[in-house]
Amino acid sequence: MTTSSAADALAAMESGARRWSVRRLRTWLVAAFILAFYVVSWQLAKVDPAKLATGLPKLGHWLAQAWPPKLDELPLILQRTAETVAMALIGTTVATLLAIPTAVLASRNVTPWPALYYPVRWFLNGLRGIDSFVFALLFVAAVGLGPFAGVLGIAFHTWGSAAKFFADHVESVNLGPFEAVETAGAGRWTAIAYALIPDVAPVMLSTTLFWWEFNVRASTVLGVVGAGGIGQELKNSMDLLDFARLFTIIAVILVVVTLLDQLSGWLRRKLV
């Protein structure tokens, strides 16, 4: 009995697979749409492999000029790199401190003021949607050239990203302990500080380390708009076509970023 009904089911599946169904039509339509999307994107991006072919030898020529590295300016390069790391550290820390309370307001399950949920989410999406580079551009105009504009740029963008990440994490967290503490008579903010923060703190710290590391990499370019750090020297070297200096700077950035990756990876493993 079972064998024959199973065989019937298989036969039905096979005949269904051969038939032209609405479902198959839809699959083809989706495939055609995706293909069209790629074709348009290819056109808009002005992809031209021929240009790459002619440009590559140029790059090779520069690379040949880059040796030997210029070490006479190493102290300046190191100082500028340290500036970049410091900007990322301060910016990320400020962003995290701002992100914790805003994340609470952006978490549907624990927010003390549900009316603010959507406004806060929109605000955070706005911060997240504007890159630190763009923020830095604005802040250079507002507070002048220098690393402080960079710090502000990093802080604002990371605030949005970090708060959204924390909020998504809080919205998926087990609320049992939080409810238990509330039934004991704790107020909303007390319950959040007592029952929620200790359990999400390791995740918050580890993502903050990750953002710091990410922001060091991202903020190497902030100097291009005059917002301090190693980016300024990078741009100067490129403008002067001083490739030895340019590649020395890139090498220093690589070494520092790699060291920081290792450090932050090690710290994050310690936290888990």
Place this chain on the structure above:
Amino acid sequence: MNVGKAITAPPDPPARRITLEVKNLTKRYSTRTAVENVSFQVRAGEFLALLGPSGAGKTTLFRCIAGLTTPEFGAVTLSAVELVRRRRRERRRIAVVFQQFNLVGRLSALDNVLAGRLGFVPAWRGMLRRFQRNDVLLALECLARVGLLDRAQQRAATLSGGQQQRVAIARALAQNPDVIVADEPVASLDPQISADILELLQGICRRDGVAVVCSLHQLHLAQAYADRIVGLADGRVMIDMDAAKFDAQVAAKLYGSVEVIGVEARRSSGQPSP
């Protein structure tokens, strides 16, 4: 301080007064009614077991009593005073024990018990976890009472299930409550530990005159520890009787299946199964 006294000194003989009353409680969810017109009373020092099949509305009922869910209709009164807006002062009088213990895993056992004092101390003390000496002393006494004084500094997440539930009971004790509601407190624990936990709850009920409402799904545990049994099915109260009068027939009526329940009930009354 009377909070400390409740823990250390033998209490006055429990007065036979009604402590918790649930009146015509109704809670509907979009698709179905979870609790329908439920009423019952619990006296100080009384152990009430709440029975019923899965989905009977026990958890919803507990959440309404604890103030975690707002009922559509009906009231919960404590010592004849209706609890309307649950302020901290009202919340702390009803302590809740959960099936999943609900301790803050990364805090110590002591800090978890101190959470029971959050309804008494100013908010800033709670947020910074800076408690006064007498609160810490009381919390340690509560831990001693559940036999876990030596684990006070241990992280809650590293304790066994039975130990975590003991810490949760100590947290409830630290609230100095009038009522303890326990939602399936032993459903995740093995039989021996289940018995220990229920004994502990029964002891608190008898000694401190606290009213205990405890949902269970093992009938023999209800018969062994409860004074009274309320049975819930499809969100309605089907039975409300002395635990001594509860038998296999009543159980079958409640659960709607004679076979399954018959075995359970026979086992609990000590008769050999055929």
